[in-house]
Amino acid sequence: MREEILKKIQQYDRIIIHRHVRPDPDALGSQGGLASIIQASFPEKEVFVVGEEDAGLLFLNKMNEIEDEMYNGSLVIICDTANSPRISDPRYRLGDFVIKIDHHPNEDPYGDLVWVDTTASSTSEMIMDLYLSGADSGLKLNDRGARLLYAGIIGDTGRFLFSNTSMKTHRYTALLLETGFSPSEVHENLYKISEKLVRLNGYVLQHFSIVDDCVGYIHLTSDTLKEFNTSASEASLLVNSFSHVEGLLAWVFFVDEPDQIRVRLRSKGPVVNKVAVKFNGGGHPRASGATVYTEEETQSVLAELRKLCKEYKAK
Template identity: 55%
Template sequence: MIKNILDAIERFETIVIHRHERPDPDAIGSQLGLAQVIREQYPSKNVYAVGEAEPSLAFLGEMDVISDEQYTGALVIVCDTANTERISDQRYDQGAALIKIDHHPNDEPYGDIVWVETTYSSTSEMIVELIVQGQKLGYALSSESALLLYAGIVGDTGRFRYSNTSADTLKRTSLLVEQRFDQNAFYSELHKKDLKMTRLQGYVLQHFEIKEGHLGIMRLTKDILKQFDVTSNESSQLVNTFSDVEGLKAWVFFVEEEDKIRVRLRSKGPVINTIATQHGGGGHPMASGATAYSWEETEEIIEKLLKACRA
């Protein structure tokens, strides 16, 4: 599969790389990291990374703005996106060929080439392996591409604390660290919070709820977000705010938007992606997202989470 991807990259002169909406560090890191690697390997190719901007991750790089015409005859690669509905910039199907690279369960195997490996910690780690296998063709890491891929791995492994951190993950990460980028500067940017986010974090710590000693619950209404001048997307930075509370097995953030309620699910053991799937979402067994359309539906999700914690 990797050989097929490398062959496709070799054939096409224009390559457009997408990722999922509301990007996290792995989405941005794998997308921009792959783009950087291809640009360094093939300086004459036209390589673009597209999608909506995410201000909290702008320090990693900026998105390109391209016309519909630039998709003509292009290779499109979608990173870190399980289903087509979540692809940022829905022009992903306007190219000549489509590749899916992802580490989520392959519930929707779209594309002409589908490389999905759930054993990897992140899509960024998959891109590192692609580079390793492409070394015989001249592929190499630079400090710029290594930083981007490192950001993605750090994000999806929770700084190497989650159970998806394998020995292979650390081996591949070591290849990135060898490129001598500034890790201190990276972590300073990653964990930087402005005053409004710091105040909202304090509100979360004061108001989250614990049910049956094992399930953490936080509800952020539109009024609360307005009070702190924080967007729904920005609030995602706080999903692990109370994750270290003793006895906690799983936790959920409900974030109200204009026409729906964003559901962010996390776990230390109970499988939660099956619950997310029942509510229009999905993801990893221990980290998933879903959507609710009423506060009554959020109560259903809470009951399902409690049942999973009891089990």
């Protein structure tokens, strides 16, 4: 599969790389890291990265603005996106050939060529796999690309604390560090937190609830976000605030947005993407996202999560 992808990259003069909406470090890291590898290896090619931007992650990579016509005859690669509705910028359909590269369960095998590896810690780790498979044939990885892939890996492994961290993850990280970028700069920018978010975190710790002795939840309303002068994206960063509470198996963050309610699901065992797919979402077995639109739907999500944890405890 990697060889087929590399052949397609060599075949096309223009390559446009997408990733999922509401980008996280792995989405931006894999997207930008792949773009950097292609640009360094084939300087004659046109390479673009597209999608909406997150102000808190602009230090990683900025997007390109391109016209629809640029998709004519172009190769499109979509990174770190399980479901086609979550692809940022629907113009990916205008491309000549579409490749999916992802590490989430392949519930929506869109595209003309699909490479999914659910054993990988991150899609950034997969891009490192792709680079290594072509390094002997001339693929190049510079410090900029390595920095982006490193950010993606530490983002999706929780700084190597999550169970998806493997020996391969550490080996690849060591290879990335050899390029000479500053890992401390990446960490400082990824994990810095504003005073207003610290104060909102205090609110979360005071107001979250636990039901069935194992399911945690909180709903951050638009009024609460306004009170603390925070955006939905910023508030969502606090999803693991109370994750270390003893006995907790799974938890959910509901965060109001102007036209919907963002749902962030996390777990220490139960497979929460089973819940996410029922509510316009998806993701990893232990870290998923979804979207609902009413308070009644948030209660339905919570009921499904409680049922899931009850079944998990009964095993």
